[in-house]
Amino acid sequence: MTILNVNTLPVNDNINPYAFSVDVVKDYIVRKGKMIAYYGNLRFEALGSNIIDMIVANSFNAPAYGGDYIVVTGRGKLVVGDNGNHINSYDLENANMTIKAANLLAYEPTLTCEECVTPGYVTLLGTGKMLASSNGMVHFMEPPVRVDPDALLGWADCPTPSFHHDYAYVRNALSLGASMMGLSTSGEEKQINFTGQGTVIIQSSEVGLKGSGLLQEILNDMNHLQHTEMLTLKSILEQRLNQNR
Amino acid sequence: MTRYTRINETLVQADLNGSEELYAKKGSMLAYTGDVQFQGAFLAGGSIQTAAMRQVTNEGLQLMKAHGRGSVLYGYHGLLVNIIPLGGERLYVESDYVLAFDHQIRAGTEFLGNQGGVGGMVRGAMAGQGLFTTTLDGYGDVVILSSGDLIELQVDASRPVFVDPQAYVGHKGHLTTQIHTDVSWKTFVGQSSGESFQFKFTGQGTVYVQADER
Numbered sequence: 001m002t003i004l005n006v007n008t009l010p011v012n013d014n015i016n017p018y019a020f021s022v023d024v025v026k027d028y029i030v031r032k033g034k035m036i037a038y039y040g041n042l043r044f045e046a047l048g049s050n051i052i053d054m055i056v057a058n059s060f061n062a063p064a065y066g067g068d069y070i071v072v073t074g075r076g077k078l079v080v081g082d083n084g085n086h087i088n089s090y091d092l093e094n095a096n097m098t099i100k101a102a103n104l105l106a107y108e109p110t111l112t113c114e115e116c117v118t119p120g121y122v123t124l125l126g127t128g129k130m131l132a133s134s135n136g137m138v139h140f141m142e143p144p145v146r147v148d149p150d151a152l153l154g155w156a157d158c159p160t161p162s163f164h165h166d167y168a169y170v171r172n173a174l175s176l177g178a179s180m181m182g183l184s185t186s187g188e189e190k191q192i193n194f195t196g197q198g199t200v201i202i203q204s205s206e207v208g209l210k211g212s213g214l215l216q217e218i219l220n221d222m223n224h225l226q227h228t229e230m231l232t233l234k235s236i237l238e239q240r241l242n243q244n245r
Numbered sequence: 246m247t248r249y250t251r252i253n254e255t256l257v258q259a260d261l262n263g264s265e266e267l268y269a270k271k272g273s274m275l276a277y278t279g280d281v282q283f284q285g286a287f288l289a290g291g292s293i294q295t296a297a298m299r300q301v302t303n304e305g306l307q308l309m310k311a312h313g314r315g316s317v318l319y320g321y322h323g324l325l326v327n328i329i330p331l332g333g334e335r336l337y338v339e340s341d342y343v344l345a346f347d348h349q350i351r352a353g354t355e356f357l358g359n360q361g362g363v364g365g366m367v368r369g370a371m372a373g374q375g376l377f378t379t380t381l382d383g384y385g386d387v388v389i390l391s392s393g394d395l396i397e398l399q400v401d402a403s404r405p406v407f408v409d410p411q412a413y414v415g416h417k418g419h420l421t422t423q424i425h426t427d428v429s430w431k432t433f434v435g436q437s438s439g440e441s442f443q444f445k446f447t448g449q450g451t452v453y454v455q456a457d458e459r
Contacts, residue, residue: 018456081456
């Protein structure tokens with residue numbers, strides 16, 4: 001085992017599959033709570049303070065996820081990790097990459113982060129480096145391809161994807177009363193369909209992020225809920241909690 | 246001294262020659278060959294006082310003693326195994342991550358972090374999150390667990406290191422621990438950076454971290 005210090009830590013590279021060393025020279029946008037260790041003089045600021053807003057004015061455009069990210073300022077080496085998930089870096093060049101919001105770990109503010117029309121995803125535009133975590137190693141595919149929504153990590157330069165449902169599922173959904181009986185589903189009836197030119201990024205597992213990742217994902221999705229839907233969710237949670245007692 | 250061999254990432258073999266004993270985490274014995282006896286070990290090389298301290302501080306090392314002649318395989322929940330040799334120095338490690346150590350090594354408990362002031366205040370905020378840590382002292386090998394590869398970070402006079410308490414596994418050497426905080430007014434109006442306090446290590450030594458914030 002090699003002992004690492006500020007000079008021997010990799011520069012913007014993986015330390016091992018699960019940890020990444022970021023060379024902070026300017027500012028960096030990092031997901032909250034993913035710092036493992038650092039050398040140097042770094043500060044962690046929430047999005048929303050005046051000075052920080054000037055830095056990231058053009059690079060963060062996704063208010064639904066604003067609470068999830070912080071700005072790292074200063075100079076030093078920052079080690080990030082994500083609950084033992086794999087970490088990959090992507091160098092974007094004048095690119096357009098969409099990624100599951102829960103998996104976006106860090107990016108340079110030279111990129112602009114915007115909310116994607118597909119719920120739960122964000123789109124990064126421009127040139128710069130970004131880090132994303134995945135459950136297992138990532139795999140790249142070219143359209144046409146259909147992907148399990150849980151296994152999908154993101155896509156680059158593709159036209160917007162669409163949902164594809166199995167014929168049996170559609171028939172059930174359309175037939176009156178089926179929804180009341182509860183649809184019998186195989187769990188494979190809904191895929192995301194990609195067409196055209198581009199790259200699709202898949203993770204080698206369909207369990208999603210392990211640990212706190214699932215909760216994070218649910219909390220992210222809750223941003224899209226209306227008041228009445230939240231009340232429904234509340235009653236379901238209460239019911240479940242009572243059952244488990 | 247017990248000889249430990251790393252069979253693979255998550256499996257370690259301990260060879261006992263009859264005169265040796267070792268302590269290992271309860272429930273981590275996977276298989277053994279030869280004539281080896283196992284028994285619960287409450288004291289684990291320390292006094293009744295240190296054992297009581299472990300219970301109070303939640304650094305409750307649940308250990309089994311193995312002695313005899315043979316080979317024992319140890320592994321725990323698919324976590325990675327790391328062998329750290331001790332040459333008389335003190336290793337500070339979270340009790341959850343201790344897999345096995347030689348019986349010549351003494352186990353104790355110590356408070357990590359400075360007391361009072363902001364540190365004392367922050368203590369409440371991180372209840373249950375190892376501000377007390379287990380110490381292992383002496384000569385011999387220690388096997389510790391990690392989730393993902395263990396990262397070994399060097400600390401010397403010109404290079405302090407800041408560590409997320411949740412990713413912290415252990416440290417070794419002449420190090421001073423402080424709780425470093427950048428709690429500002431924004432934290433109190435609810436816009437926390439999520440990295441409000443870290444352990445700051447200064448001095449000369451090595452800090453072990455893992456890519457898992459638990």
